Structure formats: structure tokens, C-alpha cells
Amino acid sequence: MSGKVIVVTSGKGGVGKTTTTANIGAGLALRNRKVVLIDADIGLRNLDVVMGLENRIVFDLVNVVEKTCKIKQALIKDKRFENLFLLPAAQTREKDSIKPEQMKELCEELCKEFDYIIIDCPAGIEQGFKNAIAGADQAIIITTPDVSAVRDADRIIGLLQAHEIPAPRLIVNRVRQQMVRKGDMMDIDDVNDILAIELLGVVPDDESIIVSTNRGEPSVMESGTKAGTAFRNIVARIEGEEVPLMSLDYDLGIFDKIRRFMKK
Amino acid sequence: MDLINRFFKDDSASKERAVERLRLVLVHDRANVAPGLMEALKEELIEVISKYMDIDEDSMEVTLNSGDLSASLVANIPVKRIRR
Numbered sequence: 001m002s003g004k005v006i007v008v009t010s011g012k013g014g015v016g017k018t019t020t021t022a023n024i025g026a027g028l029a030l031r032n033r034k035v036v037l038i039d040a041d042i043g044l045r046n047l048d049v050v051m052g053l054e055n056r057i058v059f060d061l062v063n064v065v066e067k068t069c070k071i072k073q074a075l076i077k078d079k080r081f082e083n084l085f086l087l088p089a090a091q092t093r094e095k096d097s098i099k100p101e102q103m104k105e106l107c108e109e110l111c112k113e114f115d116y117i118i119i120d121c122p123a124g125i126e127q128g129f130k131n132a133i134a135g136a137d138q139a140i141i142i143t144t145p146d147v148s149a150v151r152d153a154d155r156i157i158g159l160l161q162a163h164e165i166p167a168p169r170l171i172v173n174r175v176r177q178q179m180v181r182k183g184d185m186m187d188i189d190d191v192n193d194i195l196a197i198e199l200l201g202v203v204p205d206d207e208s209i210i211v212s213t214n215r216g217e218p219s220v221m222e223s224g225t226k227a228g229t230a231f232r233n234i235v236a237r238i239e240g241e242e243v244p245l246m247s248l249d250y251d252l253g254i255f256d257k258i259r260r261f262m263k264k
Numbered sequence: 265m266d267l268i269n270r271f272f273k274d275d276s277a278s279k280e281r282a283v284e285r286l287r288l289v290l291v292h293d294r295a296n297v298a299p300g301l302m303e304a305l306k307e308e309l310i311e312v313i314s315k316y317m318d319i320d321e322d323s324m325e326v327t328l329n330s331g332d333l334s335a336s337l338v339a340n341i342p343v344k345r346i347r348r
Contacts, residue, residue, distance in 0.1 A: 183277035
């Protein structure tokens with residue numbers, strides 16, 4: 001059984017690709033899948049630090065592609081999980097240090113060993129992006145509910161189509177339900193309507209993400225956070241389960257409740 | 265009751281503006297990004313119209329215009345002769 005190669009992309013920077021990659025990877029590993037995460041953001045690596053594995057880097061993606069080392073030597077095993085590995089990016093090289101064909105070859109090799117290969121794509125649409133999508137057979141698009149991010153996501157969807165990566169799925173990240181209720185933030189339906197691709201999940205804006213990143217412990221590892229729950233639901237859906245979208249109305253204050261009542 | 269309603273009314277629906285603006289900007293982004301789109305559209309328009317009238321294909325212009333609130337496809341097609 002060959003592995004699935006999923007690229008996590010967005011176009012816009014800072015919308016949550018790395019955080020999502022870390023959490024989806026960890027979440028799948030918690031379900032006993034064999035998972036490898038690849039940080040394709042050469043020159044600006046971050047997946048290592050979000051995962052808390054920054055002290056264990058010996059070799060990186062560029063070393064592997066240049067055949068300075070074997071794949072196994074570069075893979076960092078995350079000791080907190082059964083079967084979760086990280087292939088870090090190079091920090092002192094640039095995005096043109098590798099070519100799309102090389103990424104494709106690498107992914108094909110990894111497919112033999114792993115259930116899931118998840119690629120953290122850099123922001124932008126240039127060489128870094130092209131490299132990241134080269135080996136992918138599926139894509140997850142991350143956006144936040146704002147004009148810039150949605151516009152960039154739309155561009156990315158077009159590019160993925162042009163590169164024949166079918167049926168990308170959408171995660172709407174950093175939703176602030178209070179703002180949505182006030183009409184100050186687009187809601188999930190607005191975003192999904194505009195982008196017109198399958199919705200994979202919604203993640204609420206959650207301060208606990210900052211704490212998790214501070215600690216280098218992906219949110220899915222502990223229960224009780226909204227973002228963690230959202231990511232766990234997303235992982236379940238990736239595995240083919242049907243999970244309804246979680247309610248984001250947990251923070252209704254008394255005025256919101258009255259406002260709702262008035263609208264009826 | 266009206267006073268109470270006004271107290272709770274949502275006056276800032278800035279997200280509506282966001283949705284409007286996004287839809288508009290995407291009309292342009294998508295049309296520009298697909299290089300063949302306008303060309304293919306023009307070709308097919310010529311095909312259909314030529315069933316009914318002879319047109320000056322070389323002087324024909326098809327453009328996507330947009331203002332603040334809407335976009336429109338504008339075609340200027342010189343007609344030479346209407347077929348019987």
C-alpha cells in the first residue's frame with residue numbers, strides 16, 4: 001500500500017501552514033499511522049521549531065537531495081510518537097537548491113515506507129511552492145477569513161489545477177466567532193462559497209496555539225483546547241471519517257444571547 | 265421595542281463589503297491568470313455570432329471592465345451584414 005503525499009499550502013504567509021502540518025502529522029501518528037513531515041521552506045525553516053525538534057537536526061532536505069546523506073540519516077524520529085518523523089529544511093541554503101524532479105523522486109521513495117507524507121509548503125508561488133507541490137497527489141489549502149488570504153488562496157487553487165493536483169480541500173483557520181457574529185469577519189460559508197472547494201475543517205483562533213508553539217508541543221497532543229479538538233477532527237476527516245463541524249459558539253456572552261433572541 | 269432593537273443592532277457589517285470586494289477582485293484575477301480564457305471566449309463568441317451575421321473579426325473587441333461594485337464583459341462587434 002503506497003503512501004499519500006499531501007502538500008499544505010496557502011499562498012499567503014502566516015496563516016497557519018506550519019502549525020497545521022505539525023498538528024495533522026502528530027494527529028495521524030496518534031492514530032498509529034506512519035507519518036513523515038517534510039519542511040519545504042528552505043532558508044526559513046520552522047517546522048522543526050514548532051514540533052520542538054530543533055535540537056535534533058543533523059542532516060536536512062538539501063543534504064538528502066544532494067546525496068550527502070541517506071534519507072534515513074536525515075529523518076528525525078519524534079520520540080513522543082510511535083511513527084512520526086521529520087525531514088527538516090536547510091537553513092542556510094535557498095529555494096533553488098532543489099528541483100521539483102528531486103522532490104518528486106524523494107516523495108516516491110518515502111511512499112514505500114510511510115502511510116502519509118505531509119509537506120509544509122512555503123508562502124508564495126515561486127520555486128519553493130513549485131518544489132513543494134511537485135511530489136504531491138493531494139493538497140490542503142489554509143486560509144484565514146480575510147480578503148488578502150482568500151485572494152491568495154484562490155490563486156493557489158488555480159495553480160494547483162494547472163499542475164493537475166486534484167480536488168484541494170480547505171481549512172479556514174483563526175476564526176473569531178465573536179467577530180463573525182458582529183459581522184466584522186467573514187464566516188465559513190462566505191469563504192467556502194467564494195473559493196468553491198471542499199471544506200476540510202475550521203479552526204478557531206485560540207491562544208493555546210501560542211502556548212503550544214512556545215513549548216514545541218503540537219496542540220493535538222493534549223485534550224481540552226479548541227484548536228486541538230479542531231485539528232483532531234480534521235485528522236479524522238482525512239482518514240475518511242465523517243465528523244460534523246464543531247460549534248464555535250462556546251463563547252456566547254449574555255449580550256450575544258439576547259442579540260440572537262432579538263433576531264428571531 | 266424599537267429602541268431596544270437599535271441598542272442591539274449590528275451596524276458594522278464590514279464583512280459584507282469584504283465579500284463584495286473579494287468577488288470583484290477575483291473576477292479579474294481569474295480572468296487574467298488563465299491566459300487562454302479571453303481568447304477562447306472571443307473565438308466561441310465569433311462562432312456563435314457568425315451563425316446570424318457577418319462580423320468584422322479583426323476590429324472586434326472583448327474586454328472585462330470593472331467598477332467599484334460590479335464587473336461586466338463588454339463586447340464591441342462591428343456588424344457587416346445580417347444573414348437572411
